């Protein structure tokens with residue numbers, strides 16, 4: 009593994025157990041993330057973004073399992089490369105990583121704190137698990153973190169209960185909790201989706217600021233291509249558990265290749281360019297359910313540019329369009345035969 | 349906090365007052381008063397009382413006065429600490445109850461502790477190991493426990509004790525301690541006998557609380573804050589006890605009052621089947637004989653115990669849940685809450701006691 013690579017996921021398969029059957033939810037996902045980089049994971053609801061992210065911390069729900077594949081991380085704190093995919097989800101190895109080297113923030117700030125414990129209690133807990141500090145030192149760090157994320161009156165908020173804070177403030181507190189042990193990787197699972205628009209923008213700016221201050225890498229899960237344009241270095245587009253296009257965010261937003269990505273970008277409303285107002289083009293049809301996943305390309309049921317006898321039959325592999333842009337679509341590799 | 353406590357105390361007092369009215373009416377509702385049942389008794393013994401004698405007896409006991417006069421007389425005396433006179437036992441009610449009440453309270457309290465001490469850990473285990481062999485076993489035992497009437501269970505235990513140990517599982521003391529003064533050996537002897545009625549009285553409640561704890565915890569285990577806490581590197585056991593169990597246990601605590609109602613209203617029958625020297629058999633007798641003041645005092649005491657239990661669980665809940673603590677509801681809200689909460693309990697209680705006659 010290259011030294012400046014922080015996280016490398018290779019050929020990851022995640023399956024759900026249903027009455028003895030195992031159905032793939034995430035198929036053959038490979039991603040790599042450099043230290044300090046922001047990767048956006050984009051896709052429609054249910055395409056497996058959260059599941060992919062959870063697997064990186066071994067936080068998958070009981071019914072889901074990592075079937076095969078690698079998740080390797082270059083642990084700065086332990087000074088070695090660790091193999092997350094093979095860790096026991098209940099073991100102590102992964103607990104040393106969680107909250108310490110990889111932290112996570114969630115979509116719903118309303119429910120991501122326990123209602124019966126103070127914000128301070130829940131912040132100090134992480135700090136005391138991973139850093140050897142006394143109670144009062146932990147409290148100082150917690151106040152400092154709350155201050156950093158722009159919560160006014162941090163010293164008072166620390167003794168408050170989650171229900172006393174607004175959604176935006178709670179999300180800030182969650183960010184403070186996530187960053188309190190200086191993680192090298194932050195996973196943000198739609199951190200702004202549940203907030204209203206002005207608050208969304210504030211939280212986003214805050215995260216960008218903190219990223220340049222703390223230098224952690226971020227996996228940013230979102231539906232919102234506007235957010236991608238604003239924050240991401242790299243982007244991976246997911247569809248039905250597969251990555252269908254990935255690479256530099258700038259390049260992909262400017263020159264999307266996969267018909268799905270093209271559709272996604274056309275479906276984004278744009279302010280400010282009212283004179284050339286084009287009608288938004290919604291993507292036709294809807295995502296097929298896991299149970300009737302098409303045999304070939306997952307997007308084939310909704311694609312307008314299907315190549316007969318190919319797209320329905322085989323799954324296209326990712327091929328490089330340039331050094332930092334890959335796409336899985338037969339439109340761009342007419343020469344590829346049956347994929348193995 | 350103080351406001352909430354005083355609110356609840358006030359509501360409890362109001363509730364006691366309401367209960368005293370209902371109790372007084374209910375005791376006198378069935379046809380016939382103490383004098384009628386006394387006359388009946390005499391008749392069975394071959395003695396017939398004249399009309400005059402009967403009327404004189406009524407006026408001596410004060411039963412010829414209008415109901416509301418009797419009621420205010422009764423309540424007035426209770427407020428002054430006088431529970432009245434038991435006609436059946438020819439002694440003050442306080443004296444008749446005095447020896448037996450500690451045993452009733454001890455039985456109720458032990459059963460309550462037994463119920464929760466057993467139900468909470470089992471419920472937690474069942475939720476965490478959902479559908480495991482142990483979970484399924486507890487489920488089956490639980491349904492049997494819920495479905496078996498207490499008196500039946502008591503009879504079965506009596507029978508088993510007789511067949512296998514050749515002893516009687518009834519009573520609370522061995523013969524040699526029956527009338528002895530309180531001493532350490534007597535207390536130990538009590539404990540050795542207490543488990544039978546505790547088991548009988550507590551099984552259904554325990555089964556029910558296991559189900560509740562399990563369901564509550566299963567609900568909490570899937571919540572986001574649990575995943576979030578796990579994502580900060582907590583060990584599973586600390587995580588479990590600090591967060592979901594802590595949240596799930598609150599509704600359990602709020603059932604203490606209800607559970608106490610079940611225990612206390614179930615106790616008289618069990619007391620009779622197992623011939624316990626507590627207030628249970630006394631209560632049934634007093635109802636059968638229309639021994640007005642004895643029955644009234646016992647109902648008030650039972651309801652008082654239930655209200656105290658509920659009060660304690662309410663206060664515990666206030667202490668444990670910041671959302672309630674800071675909710676600061678109005679006093680009317682609480683009064684209404686208490687009335688809504690107690691009325692069905694009380695009706696169940698009355699129904700069960702009157703079913704005894």
Ligand SMILES: Nc1ncnc2c1ncn2[C@@H]1O[C@H](COP(=O)(O)OP(=O)(O)OP(=O)(O)O)[C@@H](O)[C@H]1O
Nearest residue numbers: 024033052053054055056057058059060069071298
């Ligand atoms: N506990 C579970 N049991 C069964 N299936 C699950 C479970 N969790 C997720 N899935 C399935 O995995 C698929 C991917 O879910 P995931 O939560 O990763 O979607 P997502 O891309 O994050 O969507 P969203 O944008 O709505 O959050 C979904 O089809 C979902 O039904």
Ligand SMILES: [Mg+2]
Nearest residue numbers: 057058059197
């Ligand atoms: Mg999601």
